[in-house]
């Protein structure tokens with residue numbers, strides 16, 4: 327695995343002006359980014375989010391999942407702390423790609439849950455890889471993460487590839503009538519550590535999303 331550091335720039339957002347770092351995975355040709363804020367290379371664990379691409383949730387305001395809400399909440403928390411990192415990994419649809427995710431959503435429209443839909447299409451439930459995270463974090467001088475996630479398998483996968491996760495910080499936000507079943511399936515079948523009672527309702531987040 328060769329991850330090449332390409333360039334950095336300012337990225338102003340409503341919550342803070344981050345530094346955006348561009349990386350290229352030479353094996354796949356995919357580009358990935360990291361946003362950092364503050365002194366992340368001073369040795370102390372860094373508040374972090376490892377976020378997998380969800381074009382529909384992150385950019386198109388989809389209420390089918392919690393991705394967009396989590397992305398926004400993670401950036402807000404990093405801004406509030408004045409220090410942190412977000413890795414934005416281009417592995418859409420838990421690794422099956424955007425068009426297959428649309429196929430999976432079509433099956434879910436007909437009654438399958440998110441895991442069954444993947445399986446009906448011939449994919450495992452989760453094809454994501456996290457091995458690129460270590461070289462990205464090393465390049466940024468980050469040694470350990472206080473990781474914002476509800477997914478213990480993500481913590482295990484990162485640990486296996488050599489990323490030190492010093493703490494798991496839960497990130498339960500964006501519950502709405504359209505994603506309630508999806509979130510229950512993640513908790514039930516994919517092992518996410520969350521109960522629907524823990525969630526901030528979607529109406530409480532900054533971007534107003536009408537149900």
Ligand SMILES: Nc1nc2c(ncn2[C@@H]2O[C@H](COP(=O)(O)OP(=O)(O)OP(=O)(O)O)[C@@H](O)[C@H]2O)c(=O)[nH]1
Pocket residue numbers: 376377378379380381391392393396417418419420421422427430431440444474475476477480497512518
């Ligand atoms: N195949 C498939 N992918 C989905 C679906 N809904 C969301 N995704 C993708 O799932 C990924 C996000 O994974 P999640 O399981 O929601 O969350 P996580 O990153 O494992 O865990 P958290 O850190 O707690 O958010 C993104 O790549 C989304 O594009 C779906 O129904 N089917």
Ligand SMILES: [Zn+2]
Pocket residue numbers: 380382383384391392393394
């Ligand atoms: Zn999503």
